[in-house]
Amino acid sequence: NAGVTQTPKFQVLKTGQSMTLQCAQDMNHEYMSWYRQDPGMGLRLIHYSVGAGITDQGEVPNGYNVSRSTTEDFPLRLLSAAPSQTSVYFCASSSPYSGNTIYFGEGSWLTVV
Amino acid sequence: KQEVTQIPAALSVPEGENLVLNCSFTDSAIYNLQWFRQDPGKGLTSLLLIQSSQREQTSGRLNASLDKSSGRSTLYIAASQPGDSATYLCAVYDSWGKFQFGAGTQVVVTP
Numbered sequence: 541n542a543g544v545t546q547t548p549k550f551q552v553l554k555t556g557q558s559m560t561l562q563c564a565q566d567m568n569h570e571y572m573s574w575y576r577q578d579p580g581m582g583l584r585l586i587h588y589s590v591g592a593g594i595t596d597q598g599e600v601p602n603g604y605n606v607s608r609s610t611t612e613d614f615p616l617r618l619l620s621a622a623p624s625q626t627s628v629y630f631c632a633s634s635s636p637y638s639g640n641t642i643y644f645g646e647g648s649w650l651t652v653v
Numbered sequence: 654k655q656e657v658t659q660i661p662a663a664l665s666v667p668e669g670e671n672l673v674l675n676c677s678f679t680d681s682a683i684y685n686l687q688w689f690r691q692d693p694g695k696g697l698t699s700l701l702l703i704q705s706s707q708r709e710q711t712s713g714r715l716n717a718s719l720d721k722s723s724g725r726s727t728l729y730i731a732a733s734q735p736g737d738s739a740t741y742l743c744a745v746y747d748s749w750g751k752f753q754f755g756a757g758t759q760v761v762v763t764p
Contacts, residue, residue, distance in 0.1 A: 573751075573752070575754075580662075580756060581756060582657075582742065582754045582755055582756035582757055583742070583744075583754040584754075585751060585752070585753075588751065598751070630696060630697070632752070634746075634752075639685065639702060639704065640684055640685055640702075640746050641687065641699060641702050642687060642699070642744065642746075642752055643699070644696050644697045645696060646695070646696040647695070647696045
């Protein structure tokens with residue numbers, strides 16, 4: 541009963557480095573999304589996907605890239621890390637066939653120095 | 654553009670008091686509204702989901718109401734306990750197929 545799994549949980553990057561945050565769900569959900577959470581700002585949508593092969597930008601997409609080759613996986617790539625990308629990242633999934641309840645991963649704490 | 658607001662940003666109550674948390678949204682064309690709890694350094698735990706056709710949902714000491722026409726939802730927590738201390742967030746699932754979150758209300762229940 542894994543739900544939404546994110547890795548890594550913690551990561552420190554140097555400015556300019558690239559990395560990928562992994563996200564996988566085992567609920568066969570169509571919708572997957574990535575959010576970042578910053579103090580006092582709530583969760584902001586970075587990118588989302590409504591199915592394999594379909595992605596779109598959210599509120600704060602700059603500096604991030606996504607792809608959705610399978611229903612289960614939705615990785616988030618930081619192309620060239622900047623200190624402004626220091627944040628907590630959450631992956632989430634949902635499905636209209638389960639009432640659009642949104643399920644979250646445990647979060648990934650990223651620090652860019 | 655849908656905007657979700659939660660006021661107050663922080664709340665402190667003595668143990669035993671009822672908690673009332675507010676969530677307002679600007680576009681009433683929503684499919685559902687969900688309340689979450691977040692503990693420090695942790696992810697989000699879903700508490701209650703109210704479909705757009707519903708007026709309220711209850712689970713134990715928690716009751717959430719939804720008034721789409723006025724763009725408001727209220728989460729009531731009866732007889733608060735120190736273990737209820739957390740940040741509570743609401744999110745609306747809107748007609749664009751996206752979830753929009755409020756910034757949350759940080760709750761402290763003092764013994």
